[in-house]
Amino acid sequence: xxxxxxxxxxxxxxxxxxxxxxxxxxxHTADSIIFWQIRMPRVVLSFLVGGALAVAGVILQDLFxxxxxxxxxxxxxxxxxxxxxxxxxxxxxxxxxxTGMALIGGLxxxxxxxxxARRRGRIDVYVLLLAGVTASYLLSAIITVIMIHANDDLxxxxxxxxxxxxxxxxxxxxTALVAVPFMVVPLFFTKEMNILLQGExxxxxxxxxxxxxxxxxxxxxxxxxxxxxxxxxIIAFVGLIIPHLVRLLVGPSHRRLLLLxxxxxxxxxxxxxxxxxxxxxxxxxxxGVVTTFIGxxxxxxxxxxxxxx
Amino acid sequence: MSGLxxxxxxIVSVREASFAYDPERPVLKSVSFEVEPGDFVGVVGPNGxxxxxxxxxxxxxxxxxxxxxxxxxxxxxxYKRRDMxxxxxxxxxxxxxxxxxxxxxxxxxxxxxxxxxxxxxxVAAAALGKLGIAELAERRxxxxxxxxxxxxxLAQALVQNAGVLLLDEPASSLDVSHQLRLFELLxxxxxxxLTVICVLHDLNLALTxxxxxxxxxxxxxxxxxxxxxxxxxxxxxxxxGVRAHxxxxxxxxxxxxxxxxxxxxxxxxxxxxxxxxxxxxxxxxELTDSGYEVSAGVLNALDSDEVTGRELxxxxxxxxxxxxxxxxxxxxxxxxxxxxxxxxxxxxPLGHGNARNLDAVQAAVQAGKPVWVAATLGDNDPDxxxxxxxxxxxxxxxxxxxxxxxxxxxxxxxGGSEPGxx
Numbered sequence: 001x002x003x004x005x006x007x008x009x010x011x012x013x014x015x016x017x018x019x020x021x022x023x024x025x026x027x028h029t030a031d032s033i034i035f036w037q038i039r040m041p042r043v044v045l046s047f048l049v050g051g052a053l054a055v056a057g058v059i060l061q062d063l064f065x066x067x068x069x070x071x072x073x074x075x076x077x078x079x080x081x082x083x084x085x086x087x088x089x090x091x092x093x094x095x096x097x098x099t100g101m102a103l104i105g106g107l108x109x110x111x112x113x114x115x116x117a118r119r120r121g122r123i124d125v126y127v128l129l130l131a132g133v134t135a136s137y138l139l140s141a142i143i144t145v146i147m148i149h150a151n152d153d154l155x156x157x158x159x160x161x162x163x164x165x166x167x168x169x170x171x172x173x174x175t176a177l178v179a180v181p182f183m184v185v186p187l188f189f190t191k192e193m194n195i196l197l198q199g200e201x202x203x204x205x206x207x208x209x210x211x212x213x214x215x216x217x218x219x220x221x222x223x224x225x226x227x228x229x230x231x232x233x234i235i236a237f238v239g240l241i242i243p244h245l246v247r248l249l250v251g252p253s254h255r256r257l258l259l260l261x262x263x264x265x266x267x268x269x270x271x272x273x274x275x276x277x278x279x280x281x282x283x284x285x286x287x288g289v290v291t292t293f294i295g296x297x298x299x300x301x302x303x304x305x306x307x308x309x
Numbered sequence: 310m311s312g313l314x315x316x317x318x319x320i321v322s323v324r325e326a327s328f329a330y331d332p333e334r335p336v337l338k339s340v341s342f343e344v345e346p347g348d349f350v351g352v353v354g355p356n357g358x359x360x361x362x363x364x365x366x367x368x369x370x371x372x373x374x375x376x377x378x379x380x381x382x383x384x385x386x387x388y389k390r391r392d393m394x395x396x397x398x399x400x401x402x403x404x405x406x407x408x409x410x411x412x413x414x415x416x417x418x419x420x421x422x423x424x425x426x427x428x429x430x431x432v433a434a435a436a437l438g439k440l441g442i443a444e445l446a447e448r449r450x451x452x453x454x455x456x457x458x459x460x461x462x463l464a465q466a467l468v469q470n471a472g473v474l475l476l477d478e479p480a481s482s483l484d485v486s487h488q489l490r491l492f493e494l495l496x497x498x499x500x501x502x503l504t505v506i507c508v509l510h511d512l513n514l515a516l517t518x519x520x521x522x523x524x525x526x527x528x529x530x531x532x533x534x535x536x537x538x539x540x541x542x543x544x545x546x547x548x549x550g551v552r553a554h555x556x557x558x559x560x561x562x563x564x565x566x567x568x569x570x571x572x573x574x575x576x577x578x579x580x581x582x583x584x585x586x587x588x589x590x591x592x593x594x595e596l597t598d599s600g601y602e603v604s605a606g607v608l609n610a611l612d613s614d615e616v617t618g619r620e621l622x623x624x625x626x627x628x629x630x631x632x633x634x635x636x637x638x639x640x641x642x643x644x645x646x647x648x649x650x651x652x653x654x655x656x657x658p659l660g661h662g663n664a665r666n667l668d669a670v671q672a673a674v675q676a677g678k679p680v681w682v683a684a685t686l687g688d689n690d691p692d693x694x695x696x697x698x699x700x701x702x703x704x705x706x707x708x709x710x711x712x713x714x715x716x717x718x719x720x721x722x723x724g725g726s727e728p729g730x731x
Contacts, residue, residue: 065407195418197408202401204370206469207394207422252408 041173042165045231046273046287047266048176049165050238052228054265055183056221057239058246058258062193063217064129070240071225074128074218075135079109080229082139082146085157089150098160099175099230106226109135110219123214125200162286163233165273172231179227183262185220189213190254197252236288238265241295248302268294318382319343320473320504321367326376328362336362338528339376344506346472349499351515351536352508354525355549360508361402363525364475367506369393380473394422398466402477402508404458406450412437412461413446419468429468436464440494455482463491467498474498476507480514492518513563516540524548537562542622552597554620567598567621577601580716581649581673583642583666585609588655588683590617592709597621599713604649606642607634607666634665642666646673651716654698656683659690667697674700681706681715 056071083105117128272290321344369385420429522539524532545553552567606626608615626641
């Protein structure tokens with residue numbers, strides 16, 4: 001699966017791939033440059049983003065005990081989008097600035113939503129959910145206002161908002177690599193996450209430090225989302241559908257669920273990106289559109305088949 | 310408050326603990342009691358009396374707004390959750406888990422607080438075996454019946470291996486056989502040293518199984534002590550507003566209830582019953598439950614109607630066992646009858662021993678008092694004693710419903726002038 005992802009508008013044969021891979025990034029043939037400077041960062045990035053969104057989706061769905069939750073409900077993505085929009089309007093669209101602004105926007109939103117949901121030292125997850133959704137709408141409204149006044153940059157903003165891996169470089173990959181430790185964090189909380197499926201009160205009764213667990217998990221999910229959005233824009237559906245899909249396949253127990261979600265998220269998004277850039281080549285579809293096209297029918301099929309077959 | 314002052318230090322100590330979500334409406338008000346290791350305590354009280362909240366305070370899930378709750382001498386708020394779960398396990402009343410986990414996975418969660426002390430798989434298997442539900446291990450939890458879920462959650466709590474087990478109405482979703490199995494099981498666990506504190510609604514189960522009962526009412530302790538003392542009719546009337554009757558039967562003590570409290574009963578008039586040998590017991594009960602003041606006589610002591618009447622707390626004219634009616638009892642009977650609004654003569658076997666009861670009834674007829682007589686009276690009357698009964702206010706009834714209806718109509722005002730069914 002990994003190997004097949006290295007196809008693109010300019011095809012590289014498997015033998016050529018292997019040759020380029022062995023030759024390393026130092027070679028200066030045209031194929032090698034396509035492979036190492038264009039194709040490879042994209043594939044790696046889609047892997048990382050897919051994994052991050054899927055893990056964030058698992059965390060938030062199970063924390064909110066709400067199957068319709070996706071990584072964007074915390075408002076972090078909208079915050080990141082606003083940050084990116086401002087960066088674009090201010091003419092700071094060059095790689096790191098945009099990513100940095102997006103991250104700052106995302107984390108600032110998290111802080112805001114977090115403060116709203118905090119009462120007597122406890123985080124009320126329902127308030128968190130509502131505050132997140134509300135913040136999303138508010139921030140989207142602000143983005144809309146900015147877009148109306150930003151005639152010149154409208155295309156760039158829209159392109160970013162729809163989510164895409166086009167033109168991403170190794171710098172973006174480096175940013176996305178920061179997500180890797182945060183993808184590992186929830187693996188240390190699989191028991192707590194399983195117990196929390198019975199609700200917060202029962203988790204307390206069974207000895208779980210619920211508040212600490214919530215803090216760690218929500219912050220982790222928010223950072224994963226923030227990083228993913230900051231490097232690739234808002235890619236729909238991965239964080240919503242992958243956890244459901246994997247739950248149908250292996251059940252709700254978290255060790256398997258998290259690991260497989262990470263892999264499936266990575267795989268889905270890289271396949272989706274492959275399709276996004278080849279299906280209507282030489283133009284590109286937004287990758288979020290492709291994820292939806294792949295995910296929806298597969299999900300409906302699995303839902304109908306159930307886990308019992 | 311504790312029965313023995315020389316007893317070991319309490320495992321659970323609740324000291325003037327109060328709790329309120331909203332300061333205007335406290336849930337618990339200065340509750341104090343102590344539970345010793347190995348106690349088997351039932352907690353009863355009307356809906357909304359604070360029972361479940363009390364369990365949450367003991368488990369430290371909620372902190373008292375004032376006062377303290379100590380577990381093994383240490384305040385609950387000083388415990389980390391994981392340490393608390395090693396001391397106190399709770400079986401909640403409602404348990405929601407929509408996710409498709411297996412029973413084994415659910416039960417293993419109980420081992421979380423024990424960390425590396427044990428193998429979750431083996432303690433879970435042991436707990437399921439102990440409860441006799443080992444065969445459920447690989448079933449999916451959401452597909453179980455309500456009763457099976459209850460047992461699985463109990464297994465989950467047992468896996469915690471805590472010294473105190475709290476249960477919140479564990480019997481409510483169980484049928485009678487599973488209820489008994491559960492309580493027998495709790496007794497066994499208790500005999501092995503587990504301290505049990507169980508909230509329940511069924512007062513008879515509470516009486517049967519628990520050594521000590523805590524009766525909560527409106528957030529306060531209404532009674533606390535040995536089961537039969539805690540559930541005295543006085544306490545029950547004050548707490549539940551019902552009339553409670555204590556019966557002793559087959560070595561067991563049990564309670565039955567009448568819907569109205571004493572105070573209200575007086576309002577509906579006074580019915581005097583002449584009965585015996587069990588012919589009047591159900592009418593006594595029906596009339597009492599309908600809110601009448603009921604008296605009876607003359608009955609021989611230990612006659613089954615006399616026992617029922619005593620348990621219901623009726624005024625009665627009573628003669629010594631197996632003795633004919635003497636002057637004192639007869640006079641008392643006449644007095645009660647005079648005070649009554651209606652007299653009912655049940656289908657009692659007639660003989661010379663109770664012939665004076667017929668005289669008393671006839672006196673009531675002559676006094677113009679409404680008198681209902683069982684239609685079948687006289688079927689068991691070898692000496693033809695029933696002939697003394699005659700008069701305008703005499704009416705016959707076929708079954709007890711007619712009496713109840715007749716008395717009710719009489720109460721409504723026009724029944725007295727209506728002819729009887731015959």
